[in-house]
Amino acid sequence: MRYSPALLDHFLNPRNAGLMQEPDGVGVDEYEGCGDLARFFLRVREGRVSAVRFQTYGCGPTIAASSAASERVTGRGVEELLSLESQEVEDAVDGLPDDRKHAAEVVAGALRAAALDALRRPRGGGH
């Protein structure tokens, strides 16, 4: 099988897909040359991610990686997210084929951008 069972499960039943009202941080990343785009919304309470929503445009692995990463970062400190690596996102879907590694990169990039946005807002992302 080209894709792992975990990836297929997240693709078929994406968790946390959709918009968020008044998010505390928003981040977008796009993969250059490819149409893939991910946008993450964070709700932050006392410096920690309390809820995540995402909107993703792209191939199946990008959608699945968005869903898996949204679960994985919930509850984590926002500052920690600034150094989120694509490898961790890839691990969350039990690996990606070589020609689909960009799925993890675009998701990690969007989550880092969302964390940075939350930290830069006047109330420091924790109100």
Added chain:
Amino acid sequence: MSRRVYLDHNASTPVHPEVLAEMLPFFSEQFGNPSSVHGFGREARAGLDLARERVARFLAVAPEEIVFTSGGTESDNLGVKGLAWARGRGHLITSKVEHHAVLRACQWLEGQGFAVTYVGVDGHGMVDPDDVKRAIRPDTIGISIMHANSEVGTVQPVGAIGAIARVAGVPFHVDAVQTFGKIDLDLADIDALSFSGHKIYGPKGVAGLWIRKGTKMVSVQHGGEHERRRRAGTENVPGIVGLGKAVEVRARDMHEERRRVTALRDRLWEGIRARVPDARLNGHPTERLPGTANISYRGVESESVVLGLDLKGIGVSAGSACTSGNVEPSYVLVAMGAPLDWAVGAVRHSLGRSTTAEDIDYVVESVEPIVRKLRATMPVGVA
């Protein structure tokens, strides 16, 4: 076992049981080399001759005008390069929506000093014969236009183009890989025709090129005296026997199947159109391959739809490829002027002899939630 539905017949088809039965003895008992003089060779030769006769009868041409090859790609290469090389230099005309076997052969010939005009298509993917006429120059040495496009199924006006080529005295090659054995074709103004076995329930790795007697054509590969010195190499006897039988079966079944498959194709599109918003049919509304329905879902990436349908046991193919981080909308849809947000969401369904109404209804039911879910994950404004 869960339901499986194969809607990728333009990619390949299962070998027909009658075809397989006819092929089997040629792997073991009648294994000889048809070029050998002894009895073993003569048995293989008899199989080869019968296949050639069957193909010739189907096309209403002479058996000696048929050259067997290893596939549609080789047939196209032989057709295009063989015509060009036989004339040494000059100008070729083809279209922007040809199969890569023709397009890349033409591009390669450009590197060898030939000139090529790539005529465009309209919004339905159809070549205007007048564009071909206008492209003809005094040094034009060949025209190659496909009979039907594999992605969107649009059937080209090869009769009208052939008439223009005939008047101009330019040889005309037609890539009929997607139509051979599916719809009728008048060869009156055609000089070379590519056809294949595995699109019509024959085996893979075998195809052919019909070359009208008297058409100047040189070989692309050299070696022995096979195929009247037009294609060197020991013939793939079991494959050719299979191709011959497949053609015979098609002659018997194709008209009835054309009617049945066309109705199913329309049922698929009507069902999807009624259930999925922002869907559109690519290709010509009527002048189209019986079993081909290329449908775009706006703002959705086709590979995601293919993956979603695959998980429901349905085999279709994506109209765009996203490999190594580079999204490539289909060059056929781009040539047709499809906007990018439609072109990247194109999914090709190609039906065949095993397709049933129940299969179609299952696909229609399956696709709606997949597209709806994919759209729900999309950022607003991307679509």
